[in-house]
Structures are given as C-alpha cells and as structure tokens.
Amino acid sequence: MDFDVIVVGAGAAGLSAAAELQDLGLNVLVLEARDQIGGRMDTDYQFAPHPIERGAEFVHGENVVTWELIRKLGLHALPAFQNDEYYYIDAAGQFLPLPQASRTSGGGTLKFISTRSGVCELAKNWANSGKPDTDLDSLLAAGGVHLDSRFYSIVRHSFEGLDAAGLRQLGVYGLMETSYEGDGDSDFRISEGYSSLVYHLGQQASILVNTPVESVKWTPSEVRLAMTTGLTLQAQKAIITVPLTQLQPGKIRFDPPLPQDKLNAITRLGAGHIVKLVLRFHESFWPAKMECFATDKHTGFWWRPGWGRSDEIPVLTAYAGAGLADRLVKFGHDAAIQIALEDLTQLFGNRVRTTYADGMVLNWQAESYIEMAYSYCPVGAAGLRAVLSRPVGGVLFFAGEATSVKRSATVHGAIESGRRVAEEVRAKL
Ligand SMILES: Cc1cc2nc3c(=O)[nH]c(=O)nc-3n(C[C@H](O)[C@H](O)[C@H](O)COP(=O)(O)OP(=O)(O)OC[C@H]3O[C@@H](n4cnc5c(N)ncnc54)[C@H](O)[C@@H]3O)c2cc1C
Incomplete structure (x- = not known):
C-alpha cells in the first residue's frame, strides 16, 4: 500500500483533514489538481500593497474554528462591517x-x-x-x-x-x-491574507500539485487513484474534498459508481455563482467614513478591501452573486469593468473614470477544477448535505464546504468538515 490515506483537494477541508491525520502518525498524501494549494482561498499580493482576496475574504464570526488557527499560527485579524x-x-x-x-x-x-x-x-x-x-x-x-x-x-x-x-x-x-448557530455576528479579515493561513496549514503536509485525479477505483479494502498525469496510487482510504461541481458525473470517474442517494445529493444541491470586481484608483472619491455600500444598480455590494489598514490604497471590490454575477460574466471582462465604472460614475461623478487605474474580474465559475463559488440548498434539498457527507463502502470519505450541514459556504465550515472526516477515517483504520 502506497499510503494510509490519500486526500483529494488541497483547500481548507483537505488540508485540515491531512493535518489531523498526520498528527496521528499516519502516512498521508494530498493530491491537488491546480498549480497551487488553497482552492477557494486565494490571496493576490500584487494588485495593491495590501492583500486582495480573490476568493474567501472574511472570517464570519468571532467564535468560529478559524480563530484557533489564526492564534496558533500567529496571524492577525482586522474587524469589518462593525458600524x-x-x-x-x-x-x-x-x-x-x-x-x-x-x-x-x-x-x-x-x-x-x-x-x-x-x-x-x-x-x-x-x-x-x-x-x-x-x-x-x-x-x-x-x-x-x-x-x-x-x-x-x-x-x-x-x-x-x-x-x-x-x-x-x-x-x-x-x-x-444552515443556521451558523454560535458562530457570532462579527466579521474579520486576516491581515496577512487568507493564503497565509493556507500556507501554514499546508506546511507540514505531503502535497502533489498539478495532479488532477481522473478516476477512483475502490474495493472494501483499498482505493486506487489514477491521475491525468498517468500516475496511479493506492491507499487504504481516500478523502474526497473537491467542490460540488467536480463531483458531478463526467468529472472524476468512480468505479464502482457512487450510490444513487449520493448522486442525487450531488445533482440536487446548488452550485452558486459569485463574481468579484476589484478596481484600483489613483485617488479615492468616496466619503472617508464609507466602508461599504449596497446598490440597486448592476453590481450588488461594494467594500474597501483595505478598510482599517494603515497601508490602504484606493481600491473597491464589488461582490455580485447569482443573477447579477451571470449578467456580468455574459458581457465579458472589459464590459463588466465598464458596467462597474458606470455604476460608480452615476453615484460619484466623472472623477471615477479619470482616476481609474486598473481592474480585475474574478469569476469563480471559470476557475478550473472549481467552477463555482459556494453551495446552496434549493427547495426540497434540505437533508442532502448530510447524505453528501456520508462515507461509501468504508473506504471513501467526503468533506468540503458543501458537506457542512450547519456551516456550508464558509472557510470555517470547510475546516470543520476536514476535522470531522479525519475522525471518521481514524475510527475505521
Ligand atoms: C468569491 C468567494 C468568496 C467567498 N467568501 C468567503 C468569505 O468571505 N468567508 C468564508 O468563510 N468563506 C467564503 N467563501 C467560501 C470558502 O472559500 C469556501 O467555503 C472554502 O474555501 C471551501 O473549501 P473546500 O476545501 O471545501 O473547497 P476548495 O477550496 O474548493 O478546495 C477543493 C480543492 O479540490 C481541488 N480539486 C478539484 N478537482 C480535483 C481533482 N480532480 N483532483 C485533485 N484536486 C481537485 C480544487 O482545485 C481545490 O483546490 C468564498 C468563496 C468564494 C468563491
């Protein structure tokens, strides 16, 4: 046997599961399809002197498990949306x-x-x-x-x-x-960027990046994973943490196929869409005390990613979900930026255009091996997250934000799911 446990996906869930199992002295390998770890936690350190979050940005709640890591790793957090x-x-x-x-x-x-x-x-x-x-x-x-x-x-x-x-x-x-009960009402940003949490979380793990898993062949006693690179590996157990979209038929091939109730959960839970537009300006043109605003125009909700920092430069992020996101994507990168500038111009006048410097359109539907923002529960789909999280055949285990019944769509829900699955695997070894 090559490994005790192979973890598929190096996002918050996969890295948390790997860290727990390695602490138990198990031989664990993490396989990641993309060229970097972190999944939907991805900080840009080039666009501004301060971190810009391409994906997850906030720690939602003062009581969530993420704080344990922030403290342990010596990271810092700044409050957001407090007033x-x-x-x-x-x-x-x-x-x-x-x-x-x-x-x-x-x-x-x-x-x-x-x-x-x-x-x-x-x-x-x-x-x-x-x-x-x-x-x-x-x-x-x-x-x-x-x-x-x-x-x-x-x-x-x-x-x-x-x-x-x-x-x-x-x-x-x-x-x-999905009650988020007990999480707390306050929001925070990690001052060093979410990717620094990812970096620390992944530091002790054995990880292969650029290694997309193509098929998972399983028996009651072992799992064989085949990669698109031609590599094949064997383990006693496998933990699957890929986003909901990547579990849909036609992506990773399971042999034998996943049970019908699991496939039903995969197809009936929703894969939500988000587009972030991040715009940099030479000068700010908004009220000094404005941290964020909601608009009835085309771009949804805006905030200052550098809020509360001494090194803040004039950057605004627009956060558009579902229908708004789909519309922006349909128009394409340049038109989406123009729509955002037009919304701001209507609000703040022509200086928006004269002071505009650069912009990014971050469309998570287009990110390979992710293709979604976070999961949601449509009408009639309550209870299916629990089904999604259930182990199969005593050898396949499932984690990731979509498997978190109470805390889906969050980093802390993903971390908790990684810890939950590590415990399930431990009990079976
Ligand atoms: C725009 C945006 C904003 C968000 N904002 C927040 C926020 O403010 N606060 C918050 O708490 N949460 C937020 N979230 C949600 C949060 O990012 C996710 O819930 C969490 O990061 C998911 O972690 P995960 O481990 O479940 O999945 P992922 O991070 O998606 O990790 C899964 C990994 O599996 C890999 N993978 C896929 N297919 C394969 C394959 N075939 N082989 C090998 N590897 C594969 C992927 O590349 C990925 O790295 C946001 C998400 C987005 C997109």
Missing part, C-alpha cells in the same frame, strides 16, 4: 448611511440586509406550522412582508451575494438547516 453608520445604501437615487436609509424606507425593512433574523423568523414559523418547503421569495410574500419596492432589489442583491443564489432558488428548510 452601520459606515454602511451606505444607494437606492432610488439616494446615497445614505444604513440607519438613515432605514428610516426613509418606512423603518425596519432594511434589517433584511444587515441581519437575516427577519427572514429566519419567518422561516421558523413556516416550518413550525408544518408547511412544505418553498422558496424565499414566496416565503416573504406569504409572510406579508411588503418590502418597499425601492429597496427590494437591495434585499435581493444581498441574498444573492451572501448565498450565491437568488431568492427564488433558495429553500426555506435549507436556510434553517
């Missing part, structure tokens, strides 16, 4: 801090943007009364929530960004399942 006064709303021709915008919208409707509690409350009532699963758009309508039409698109963009799916795609029961 509603710094959060602006661009809707119906007005540009106001969130508290004032909430007052003009008839009071309270904008709570759907800064907190999900209103929708979660409705969802809980819906489930408690035993009603069948439905989408969030129908839930809001049935709950008698009449969002001021001027602010409806802001709320829609907010969900599309957070969940990488539209209100009509997201299921009520899935929303309740």
